[in-house]
Amino acid sequence: MREVFQNELDGLADKLTAMAEKVVTAIDKASEALHENNLELAEEVIAADAAIDRLQLELDKSAAEILALQAPVAADLRVVISSLRMSASLERMGDLARHVAQQVRIRYPDSAVPAGFEPVFSRMTEAAGRIARAIHHLVSNPGLEAVPTIDDLDESLDTLHLRVFSQISDSDIKPAEVADVTLLSRYLERFGDHAVSVAQRIEYLLTGNWDSKLIPGTD
Template sequence: MREVFNQELDTIADRLVEMSRLVTEQISRATRALETNDLELAEQVISADARIDAGQADLDRLSVQVLALQAPVAQDLRVVVSALKMSVAIERMGDLARHIAAQVRIRYPQSAVPEPFREVFSRMGEAAVRIGTAQIQLLDNPGLAAVPMIATIDEQLDALHLQVFTIIGELSSGDLTPSQIADATLVSRYFERFGDQAVNVSHKVEYLLTGSWEPDLSAP
């Protein structure tokens, strides 16, 4: 019975890693679509979000089944409950990649990225891919080393998010239309929230490894 239970826990862990790989791929593709104004690629990102949603549903069903049939306690219970919470955060990361792609679709054939923001959004996209990659490493081979790395990248995303507002404030009246300001603000927020959700996941893993609980201060 214990062997079956361990296999189920391994399956849950593998599903979290797979979801993380998917959302990292999607944020990379969404960034490329944003930079190149590629409508076809944006549509692919939007369509692929259903696969991430299905992955969350499958993982949650398995986790609930384990809770019902195995009645885990102590550390095992924390693993399953944390997996349920992490799946929510990772699915949200997929939603944020989809939101970025949706901005490309909304503004096409015009670009969703006004010229003054191209560099900062390129850097935000690179940082989002790096934080997603760090999350994959954290879940695939749990250890505390990746936790501060994720926090550092998230701080970089926060700084870039603030830089967007600095650019808006420095531009002269009339340089940007209201819709361009809205686009820049939304896209920046989506990237920044992507990082926040990765931090949420890292806090759950840190809790499992150390028993130290970090409050979730960035929930939507």
Template structure:
């Protein structure tokens, strides 16, 4: 019976990893759509978010069923509770990728991002996709060193976020107010995407140590 239960816990982890793969692809596609003003690709990202939502709903249903049927304790309980929390964070990452795509659709056929900021947003997209992959690997390995690396990599996304604001505050920034608002929102979407990846990392630390203070990360 315990073997069956632990197999079900492994299935929860597999489901979470699958979700990180979906949102990683979503943020990559959303970034390409943004930079290339590709309406068709943006629409595909928006439509594909339903797949992430469905994956979360299925995973949460299985986790709640395990809680009711097995009444887990100690580490097993932490696994189920952490899975519920992580699925919420990963689903939110998918929402943020969708928001990027929706901004592309809103301004089509005009490109949302000014040419001067295109390299920065390209790096933001690459970093966000990498964080998705690291989150999936971390769920698989429960490696505390990898958890610390993920948060360190998120620092790059934060730095790029600050660069966007530095550029907009420069004396030679002459873009219209609409573009300024769009760029502010988009930069925030990527920054929040990284924050949710860090949240996943901290849940893994909680799984391993029983501590959710996050103090293990970055040491």
């Protein structure tokens, strides 16, 4: 009976890994679409987001069945509940990558990144890609060594997010362009926040330590 239960828990981990892998692909393609103004690639990201959503629904259904039929307690219960939380964060990361791609589609054939803002967004998308790959590694190979890297990358995204606003105030761009860079910067900054949320929940599972003040919002 325990072996069957363990297989069900392993199934949750497999779905989280699959979601994290798709998130990496989504943010990498969305970033390329943004910098190359590639509409076709942006459309791929938008369409592929449905697969991440399906994985979340499958995981949530599996978790609900485990809760109803197995009545897990203690560490097993924490695994199930944390899996539900992490799937929500990973799904949101997929949504945010899709939002970046949608900005490309909205502004095409013009670029969603105004002249002069390419360097800061290049750094933001690079950090987003790195944090997504770090999360994929962490989910597939749980351990504490990746957590500081994820935190550092999130801080970099926060700093770059503020730099975008500073650059807006020092530039002479159109109102529509202000909206574009504000939204894009916000999407990438929130992408990092959700990655940190995933990392903190894995850290909690590995150590048993929990501080709710450390968990960022999930808007």
